[in-house]
Amino acid sequence: MPRARRGFLQGLLACPVCAATALGARGAAAADGHGSWSYEGNTGPAEWGKVDPAARVCSVGDQQSPVDLAGGISANLPPLDLNWPVRVYDVTNNGHTVQCDATPGDYVKVGKSVYQLLQFHFHTPSEHAVAGKRAAMEVHFVHKAPDSSLAVLGVLMQPGASNAAFREIMAAAPAQPGKAKSAKPIDIRTLVPAAPRRAWRYEGSLTTPPCSELVSWFVLDRPITVAESDIAAFRRIYAMNARPLQPLNRRFLLRG
Numbered sequence: 001m002p003r004a005r006r007g008f009l010q011g012l013l014a015c016p017v018c019a020a021t022a023l024g025a026r027g028a029a030a031a032d033g034h035g036s037w038s039y040e041g042n043t044g045p046a047e048w049g050k051v052d053p054a055a056r057v058c059s060v061g062d063q064q065s066p067v068d069l070a071g072g073i074s075a076n077l078p079p080l081d082l083n084w085p086v087r088v089y090d091v092t093n094n095g096h097t098v099q100c101d102a103t104p105g106d107y108v109k110v111g112k113s114v115y116q117l118l119q120f121h122f123h124t125p126s127e128h129a130v131a132g133k134r135a136a137m138e139v140h141f142v143h144k145a146p147d148s149s150l151a152v153l154g155v156l157m158q159p160g161a162s163n164a165a166f167r168e169i170m171a172a173a174p175a176q177p178g179k180a181k182s183a184k185p186i187d188i189r190t191l192v193p194a195a196p197r198r199a200w201r202y203e204g205s206l207t208t209p210p211c212s213e214l215v216s217w218f219v220l221d222r223p224i225t226v227a228e229s230d231i232a233a234f235r236r237i238y239a240m241n242a243r244p245l246q247p248l249n250r251r252f253l254l255r256g
C-alpha cells in the first residue's frame with residue numbers, strides 16, 4: 001500500500017469516531033471539513049473534488065467507485081463466513097444516508113482473513129451497476145481489513161418479497177438527521193443472499209467525499225429482495241444518494 005494511503009488509514013483508524021465519520025457516507029461533515037456536498041447541483045458529484053483539498057482524489061483519482069460490473073476474470077473466492085450476531089441497532093440518519101453502527105467484535109471471515117464490521121448503510125438507486133443496469137438500492141457493509149485498509153461488501157436490493165431486517169431498519173430510521181434505536185433485534189445476515197455466493201471484486205474507493213482509494217470491493221452478483229413500500233420509505237428520506245459510475249481504467253475486475 002502506498003505510504004500516503006497507509007498514513008491516512010492509521011490516522012483514520014486510530015480514532016474510532018473519526019473512522020466512523022470518514023467511512024462511507026456517514027458524517028461527511030467531519031471528513032470534508034464542512035459537509036457541503038450533495039448528490040446534485042453545485043455541490044454534486046462533479047464538484048466533490050473541490051469541497052476540500054483532501055477530497056481532490058474525487059476528481060483526479062483513477063481508481064474510483066462505483067463501477068459498472070460485467071464479465072470479470074474468473075477467480076476463486078473463499079466462502080464468506082458472516083459473524084454478525086442478532087442485535088438491536090442504532091439507526092442514524094446522517095444527512096446523506098441511513099446508517100447502522102456495528103458492535104466491535106462483529107466480523108466476516110473470508111478464507112483466513114478477518115474483516116471487522118464498522119457500519120453499514122444504504123444507497124438508492126444502487127451505486128454499482130450490472131451490465132449498465134442499476135438495482136433499486138444497494139447496502140454497503142464497511143469493514144476494516146487485516147492490512148488496515150477497508151473492505152466493503154455490497155449487496156444489490158430489488159423490490160419483491162419483504163425483508164424483515166430492512167423493514168425494521170426503515171421503521172426506526174429518523175426522517176430528519178438524528179439517531180434512533182431499532183425496536184427489535186435485527187438479523188442483518190438476512191441482508192445478504194444465502195450461500196453459495198459469487199462476488200465481483202476490485203480495488204476502488206469510498207463513493208462519497210473524500211473518495212479515498214483504499215477500498216477492496218466485494219459486490220455480490222445476486223440481489224436480495226425488500227418490500228417496495230420499504231424502498232419507498234427510504235426514498236422519502238433520500239430520493240437519490242448514488243454517485244455516478246466511474247471508469248474502471250486499468251483495474252482488474254475479478255468474479256468468483
Ligand SMILES: [Zn+2]
Nearest residue numbers: 024025140207
Ligand atoms: Zn456506501
